[in-house]
Amino acid sequence: GAVVSQHPSWVICKSGTSVKIECRSLDFQATTMFWYRQFPKQSLMLMATSNEGSKATYEQGVEKDKFLINHASLTLSTLTVTSAHPEDSSFYICSARPYRDSGGAFFGQGTRLTVV
């Protein structure tokens, strides 16, 4: 199956700093990637849809200025958590779907963010 790589797998940062998370599709092109957030023992919550070459689409309640998304190429999307606070601590997962393939999505390994 298709491979999606997410980096880093875990990160600890100080409150007020920014953290960038990368999501790469290794063996396919993805015009669209998705960013999810998962709280402990809960399901995945879609944060935003990342579109190559255009602005991301954010879900209701997600702060655009806090969670900056850039999808500069067909294989890379980045999520930057700006001015992080402890409440931003969570598990973030990206997914991507091969272009013109309607069959499901493939997920990165996830990033555990801890803000201290």
Add this chain to the structure above:
Amino acid sequence: AQTVTQSQPEMSVQEAETVTLSCTYDTSENNYYLFWYKQPPSRQMILVIRQEAYKQQNATENRFSVNFQKAAKSFSLKISDSQLGDTAMYFCAFMAYGGSQGNLIFGKGTKLSVKP
């Protein structure tokens, strides 16, 4: 709007036995995909099985099979010959065909424990 409901927060099964996880969904779409994803303790999301709504035949993947009842909007997962490695969270997911660029809508998940 589509919704996915998993009514079993937790289930357990003895090794080598069979277990069925339930999932219902609500949609006005006629063309869509349904998926079961597995999330083991590593938190990597793994595609277990998928079903195209236009196909009447139930999908199977080795020990995993589904019972897809389109009229009832039901999509259960049967795991045969359960193995200890099947212990994980299982998420049922919906994706409209060609819509939302591949956005998956997840249920809340079922925590499956396989006991030796």
